[in-house]
Amino acid sequence: MAEIERESMEYDVVIVGAGPAGLSAAIRLKQLDADLNVVVLEKGSEVGAHILSGAVLDPVGLDALMPDWREKGAPITTEVTEDRFMVLGPQGSLKIPTWPMPPLLNNHGNYIVSMGNVCRWMAEQAEALGVEIFPGMSCSELVYGENGEVKGVVAGEFGISKDGTKGAGYEPGMELHGKYVFLAEGVRGSLSKMAIAQYGLDAASDVQKYGLGMKEIWEVKPENHKLGQVTHTMGWPLGSNAGGGSFMYHAENNQVYLGFVVHLNYTNPHVFPYMEFQRFKHHPEIAKVLEGGKRVAYGARAITEGGFQSMPKACFPGGAMLGCSVGLVNVPRIKGNHNAMLSGKAAAEHAYAAIQEGRSGDELTGYDKELRDGPVGEDLKKVRNVKPMWSKYGLTASLVGGGVDMWAATILGRPLFGTISHGKTDAEATEPAKRHKPIDYPRPDGKISFDRLTNVSFSGTNHEEDQPTHLKLKDADLPTHVHLPKFAGPSQRYCPAGVYEFVKAEDGSDKFQINGQNCVHCKTCDIKDPLQNIVWTVPQGGDGPNYPNM
Template sequence: MADIEREAMEYDVVIVGAGPAGLSAAIRLKQLDADLNVVVLEKGSEVGAHILSGAVLDPVGLDALIPDWKEKGAPLNVPVREDNFYMLGEAGKLRVPNFPMPPLMSNHGNYIVSMGNVCRWMAEQAEALGVEIFPGMSCSELVYGDNGEVKGVVAGVFGLEPDGSYGPNTEPGMELHGKYVFLSEGVRGSLSKEVIAKYDLAKGKEPQKYGLGMKEIWEIDPEKHREGTVTHTMGWPLGKNAGGGSFIYHLENNQVYVGFVVHLNYENPHLFPYMEFQRFKHHPMVAELLKGGKRVAYGARAISEGGFQSMPKMVAPGVALLGCSVGMVNVPRIKGNHNAMLSGKAAAEAAHAALKAGRASDELSDYETEVRTGAIGKDLWKVRNVKPMWSKRGLLASLTLGGMDMWANTFGLSPLGTMGHGKSDAEATGEAKKFKAIDYPKPDGKLSFDRLTNVAFSFTNHEESQPAHLKLKDDSVPVSVNLPKYAGPSARYCPAGVYEFVQEEGKDAKFVINFQNCVHCKTCDIKDPSQNINWTVPQGGDGPNYPNM
């Protein structure tokens, strides 16, 4: 709101988001010039509170940024000791041997980590260098300069009236101006969306593709625990209904990460990703592992899966997009944190060079060049056809032809060229009348749980008097279009039970948004077939409070 008077603070670089990309950028900037004024703004209640990732970390990004990370106590404590791949049927499994897989699929030299804890450690390194980090500060608006460049952000707005207006108890926040602004908001960030649209950064690119990743932490029987074991599965229960698969990572302290990814380009609007995850845990292999254990945490987030051909232009006047704001996940490896770190480092180096040359608020084209032609681009180029092949030809083709294509690209060959993705995930959603409803078993409360019970284990909290941060472009669309045409898919694709259709006898259905449950995964913003939901930031500090995700 341009007519609101706010205090302004001036920095050399303003960074939105204390994830691996933003913190890497902050650290590298201060390594290059200790006198630079760098600030990181984080919407979570603390650094790491909104970080959710698998995660098996390739340390190449840390190696480049902080070569002595081991001596400095980085929380990379569990090296991968064993890789397992399985194709699942409803009652059985088939082990996929490791030897035919391209070398990039090996996890040798990688670590099972909590990325939340890695980011907390990185924040300590950044603060030791003089970086200012402000958690609990949602960045709700961009500030533009006189020439149309991004000049800064508005952060720290609290106490809005329920209708979104400013009232007597509203804190209007402040403007933080930078010679450059880095957006490292993660997948489908609200400010990144605005920048991509304003400067038409996605022009000529394939649509970004996404998956929904859901994850639980379990404490299991010590006799079943195999520290350092990494297991991935494909097949059941998704079958032909959707692409995706699972991960099971054994970390320390008899804990395992149990996760499930559903590609969001599924057609059947009756699909219920969360319940697919819960059903997966009843497979004999998984149920036996978890039997006698207890779930201690839950969370969910969207994953960018479009790869090389979906990365938008990542710079505009005064601003650069980092990490998952661009989409740097290597899909077959299920890894993006290493590329996020490398992107932060590259953006910092480009900004430092520009500032040293007396430039400000221009386009950091050197950053874009480094991402596309350097280590990140080479990592993503080799696997660029796996996702579109899986989407268009199915799991078997992606395993066979995709594997062959990855092998060929390892040697610099490109037999398939670069395949396109086609439709966006929202456009891929089919009409309900063309598909059968799916009958999901009721959660048993031991291995599987209903959504609201699980959301309690994400430790999510939103101050209830604030306006809902989930905005409808047209209030009538959920009931008039999405319910009759698509069977109300928001009631299913949300992994936190935010959306529901309430039907009372003799009355029209009512669409209810329980924004207090939101775990900030952004799936609604991505998958809504009418593209009618706009995810924006709630006030700072609200949302999930992940302990060790």
């Protein structure tokens, strides 16, 4: 829609995404110069509505950004009191002692938090400094300048009808221009994908890898609650079907944050990540905590797992990518929020220096260098072989070999095994269904385990129905002609919200149905589709999940 005339607004820095990375950048810019014009655009209905994370927060990022966060009343109060690591079997468990583990896996001094609430608090701090924050503003396009640089984004387009025409209440949105544009959209952001493709930012990096993280919040009986306890598990029920594991964090108010991560490089298209999560909750170690309690929230999101070797170039002409847009999760630690904050702070400092020099629209190469050589890079370099070891050699090899490798990196300053490549993308890893047996999953009992659609109702998800689906097919025939016969229709299983299903048409033929209203914006379909036929794009602003305190 290049012919559409839009009004424009000028800023010093335009930031897409009000997560920990984007808000850290906004805060740091205003700390450096109160007169800078900074805007943050958030597609969720409010700040925090689309934030989902475990989360155990390493405060190193916040310490660097706002050393007085405690005095300012940050909602970060539940310090970790106990670390537990377990390998699960079908009925029993093996507790792994923490003393032989590298120090970087120790959660001493970290906090169990709701990152949604942390981001809401950070937004308050940013607004107090003069940052403009606009929620409900989806950013659908990059705007390019005369020299091919990114000079802004299109935000706030509303009112396109389901048939693609402009409805009666159509609003074209605005172009927001900046000397620099920061993309802090989270995992697999649509604008970040455009920037990576436009400028070849991933030309020198390994393939990116992903996991699907699903989370429920439970209110449990007081006698089952242990404030500050952190539990991580591996093994059952995934076994050899897929890599992954779980977390269980005991937060305040008798709440437990329960999560399950499935690595998306699994080969068997019959794997049903959501049902693996539901089955996991019936393990005696988990069920004894949940029994008598109630689930109060559900959500899901993809997680970047490629690590240091998969980081694309983080700067491009006119801007930079921050946080999970680059892929800064430390997989063994199951942490990325601290690195997201550090990336936002670093990007802000380099943009500020450039603006002071009268620059704009160029590449912030110093930011990319700091990301790799500074605290973020040091955090990720030490653990860069754990994920590819797990993918290639299995759980046991990852525990032993990965542990040795991390110890070597801690003591010697470099991993023992150099840098191991990931190999295939997660989409390419999917094998034809005929090579694998279907998996029989037990039916949810409605007390501890639940069907997908019931759980999605606990995510607060809502989409305006009279708009084109934001889930695009490159080829409308591939789902029924290839995906179903060759791969047994994996989209009906890998989606944690029941968006995709195969139904019978009146003539008895198979029909691919997209229930876009259910989408929780996890991006798994954009990642795992075997032929990369599904493209996730932003719906109109304010749509999607409305997480209260994920």
